[in-house]
Structure formats: C-alpha cells, structure tokens
Amino acid sequence: MRRRQLLSYGAISLLTPWPNLLRASEGASPWLAPATSQSGQFKLAPQASQWQLAPELPSTDIWTYAENSFSPVISVQQGDTLDVQVTNKLMESTSVHWHGIRVPNNMDGVPGISQPPIAPGESFNYQFKVDDAGTYWFHPHINSTEQLGRGLVGALVVQESSYPVDRDEVILLNDWLVDEELNIIDQFSSPRDMSHDGRFGNVITVNGKYRPTFHLRPNERVRFRFINGATARIFRPSLPQQVKAYIIAIDGHPIEPKPYTGQLLAPGMRCDIVVDAGSTASETVMGDTAYEPTGICRWLVSGQAVRSAPLTNPPPRLSDNPIAKPDLNRAIDLELRLDGGAMTMAMMKGMQSGQYWYLNDQQIDQDTLLNKPLMSLQLHQSYRMKIVNNTRFAHPMHLHGHTFQILQDIPYWTDTALVMPGQTTEIAFVADNPGIWMLHCHVVGHQASGMMASIEVV
Numbered sequence: 001m002r003r004r005q006l007l008s009y010g011a012i013s014l015l016t017p018w019p020n021l022l023r024a025s026e027g028a029s030p031w032l033a034p035a036t037s038q039s040g041q042f043k044l045a046p047q048a049s050q051w052q053l054a055p056e057l058p059s060t061d062i063w064t065y066a067e068n069s070f071s072p073v074i075s076v077q078q079g080d081t082l083d084v085q086v087t088n089k090l091m092e093s094t095s096v097h098w099h100g101i102r103v104p105n106n107m108d109g110v111p112g113i114s115q116p117p118i119a120p121g122e123s124f125n126y127q128f129k130v131d132d133a134g135t136y137w138f139h140p141h142i143n144s145t146e147q148l149g150r151g152l153v154g155a156l157v158v159q160e161s162s163y164p165v166d167r168d169e170v171i172l173l174n175d176w177l178v179d180e181e182l183n184i185i186d187q188f189s190s191p192r193d194m195s196h197d198g199r200f201g202n203v204i205t206v207n208g209k210y211r212p213t214f215h216l217r218p219n220e221r222v223r224f225r226f227i228n229g230a231t232a233r234i235f236r237p238s239l240p241q242q243v244k245a246y247i248i249a250i251d252g253h254p255i256e257p258k259p260y261t262g263q264l265l266a267p268g269m270r271c272d273i274v275v276d277a278g279s280t281a282s283e284t285v286m287g288d289t290a291y292e293p294t295g296i297c298r299w300l301v302s303g304q305a306v307r308s309a310p311l312t313n314p315p316p317r318l319s320d321n322p323i324a325k326p327d328l329n330r331a332i333d334l335e336l337r338l339d340g341g342a343m344t345m346a347m348m349k350g351m352q353s354g355q356y357w358y359l360n361d362q363q364i365d366q367d368t369l370l371n372k373p374l375m376s377l378q379l380h381q382s383y384r385m386k387i388v389n390n391t392r393f394a395h396p397m398h399l400h401g402h403t404f405q406i407l408q409d410i411p412y413w414t415d416t417a418l419v420m421p422g423q424t425t426e427i428a429f430v431a432d433n434p435g436i437w438m439l440h441c442h443v444v445g446h447q448a449s450g451m452m453a454s455i456e457v458v
Helices: 003-008 020-025 144-149 191-195 345-353 366-371
Strands: 036-038 041-044 047-051 060-064 073-077 081-087 097-099 123-129 134-139 154-159 167-176 203-206 213-216 221-228 244-250 253-259 270-276 282-288 294-301 332-340 357-359 375-377 382-389 395-399 404-406 412-414 416-419 424-430 435-441 452-457
Touching: 073 081, 134 144, 134 221, 134 270, 154 167, 154 221, 203 294, 244 412, 253 412, 332 395, 366 452, 382 416, 416 424
Parallel strands: 041 081, 073 154, 167 221, 213 294, 332 382, 375 452
Antiparallel strands: 036 041, 047 060, 081 123, 097 134, 134 154, 167 203, 221 270, 244 253, 244 270, 282 294, 332 357, 382 424, 395 416, 395 435, 404 412, 404 424, 435 452
16 A cells, blocks of 8 residues: 555545455454553553554554553453553653543642653552443643644553453544654644644544454454544444444443444543344444544454354443432532634634633633632532533533533433533533542643633532
8 A cells, every 4th residue: 555545545435445455454453452560560651652554554653652552451340459650751741641530639640730740761650449340541631732643542441340242342543644654743733723623633543553454253242442532533433234233331331222323422532332243244344424424444244153143132231330429409500611712703812822712711821720720619519510612613521530420311421521512511420539620622732722721629
C-alpha cells in the first residue's frame, strides 16, 4: 500500500467494495498487549516509540506507555487494589488520569491540583482500590492536546467475578492526523481546531491498526469493550448485519441488555457490546456511522464452531456498581452554561487570548483553575445539574472523581455527558468524594482553551 493510498481511503463508504490491498492486515488481532506486572505492580513508561499503523508502510513516531506497543491493557478484578508505577521517559512532564474510575483525590492525575507533574526521568506510584467493575481508560492530563494527539492512551478493564462469554476484547478507537510520510502533524493547538470541533485525524485506527481484521469463530459469544480515545472525533460503531449484538453497559456501568442499534461515543466515552457470531463462515465490514459511513475494520467468521448452534438467549444483566444514589427530592439545583467558540463574539477575543470558551460566563485560565473553583459542593449532598450548551458544537462534559446519572426516561450512570449544540442535559449525583475535581469538555482542544473548571467538594 502506498502512503497516498492510505490517506485517500480514510473515508471509504461502507457501500464501496473492500479494497484488496487492505487484506494484509489479516491476523493482526489482538494488537493490544497486557501491561507488564511485577509482584502485582503494573509498570507504565511514557516514551517516544514507533508503531506501524498499517502493514508494509514506514512506522510512525508516536508516544506510548510501553516500548514498541500502541496501548497496554491493565486488567484487574473488582475490589482489587490497583498498583501502578509510572516512570516518565518523555522529554516533558506528564501524568496519568484514570478516566471514569472513582479514585481518591491524590490519585486523580491532574498536575497542580491532585499531584505534582511527573518530570522527565521521575516516577510516580498510583495505588487505589477499584470499587467499580467495567470498561475504563487512562491518559495524561498535562499538555493533553499533544500527548493524546501523539497516542498516549491505555485501556483499563475491571472484571466482574464472572460473565458468561467465550472471549473478552477491547476495541480502542482513535484517529491520527498524519502527512503523506505518516508523520504526525505537530500543529496540536491551531486556533481553528480549538475554536471549532477539535482536531480530527485523517486516519482512523482500531487498536492502533488501520483497518485490521477481527476473527470470530462460528457460534461464538464475545464481549467487546469499545473505548473512544480520540481527541475530538465522535464515533458510532456500526456492526455487521450478520451478527446479533446486545449493548450491556455504557461508560462502565450496566444497563438492561437490549439489541444494539448504535451508540454515540464522544471522546472519553465507552460501551460494552456482546456479539453472537453466526453459524456460517462470513466476511464483512464493521463501520463508523457518526458522520459519513466509513469502514474501520473487517469481521471474519471462520474456523471450528464454539458450539453446535448459536446462543439464542440474551446475555444477563451485569450487577450494579456500588454508587450512592442521589435523592432528587432533596437535591440542590445547579446550572452549567457552555458558551463561546466559533461564530460568536468570543472568537474575536480568543484570537488574542487563546481562550475561546466560557463556563458560566467565566473565561477560566490556569490561575483561576487552581485558585477559584467554579462551584463549592457539600460532601454527601445530592445535586441536580442542568448543562446548557449555548454553542454550535457538541461537548462531552466529564466530571472527575464522581459517577452521575443522566436524567431521562431511563436514567443511566456515566462520567461523561455528551451535550449537543443548543441542547440541555440534566444530570444528578451525590458529591461523596472530597477534594478539588476537574469538570471539563473532553474535546481536548476545548479543554485547553477555556472549557475546563474545578469543583470543590468539602
């Protein structure tokens, strides 16, 4: 495959025949390697490395948590104490934020708020009990536009005691902005990206690979854990019609299993899907339909059948995580207003300050973030918050240290609320984790240019 061909196929329609030149990716599974562990302690080493996005092409210089790897997977049991030593091999400071997991404040990974930055050559030890089962991930919370844009992400799987599937796989979705030589374009904070919908890549990967092949066996039941690790792109995984699938969890937390028809995953969001492969050999495409329909990997059902016939019963409901439920009758009302961005007066001001976004009419810089929390909440108090999006862009709003409910016909638990342009989303939670916590948009260009605040729980 030539470099120019790789970029030209970046938005191939699902209706287009799968190009023969992409078959070289077959056999790439599982792509993601388990994180190394010694005596129960996991080791991460943020560093510059090389990675092949596609076969028979030059490697791309990326940043990763392990040498010659894309993203390590840390897997632990619910109730375990997670122990991770991070040794920084980058030429700049970094940190690790455990996205979606409720952690003690000093383990949250936000430099200047919950810990000092991990300087080059230094180490930091993260240790905390993991109370919630589910699918989570980790990433830096310093210079996020560049560190995430260069690929510094990892998957965190917290296993229940058991769940009746034949296999459990992570699908980490990402995109990369590269030139024709497959070098990452290093314009991470362009005014247009930061004031519009963020930095979009021109190559989409699944577990760090361009259009790889997933292998399923006939009549196999597989749990797939989808994670959006991109800096701005929203995904909507579209599964092949030949497979029967159920969505069983959103952002790590159980829902009543139901047939999967599509789930929007903004940056930072996840979902768990149980797939039942068919009885006969087949080859088809898994796509993304958040924007124009795009093929992102192949699904190949082949080999010896797992059982004599496909399973017909839906997968069971997962057990709920131990989260304090808000008392809506006694909840204190809050409002978070999102303003600014392109096509507003804030755009002109932002061209001078680099800050394009406002939260509750405040333009929040680093000094304000550290010294003036946007809200002060009472410990163990229930809150109901309206998030009002007055901008022309979607914002996945992420709250650290807490899990909240999206209040709709069937409420569900999450840590990241996708608020569409001109819409209002209502959430509820118990402020049961003391400390200063970040509340920000997970489009990292928005986060870096005004759409990040701190909330104090005392």
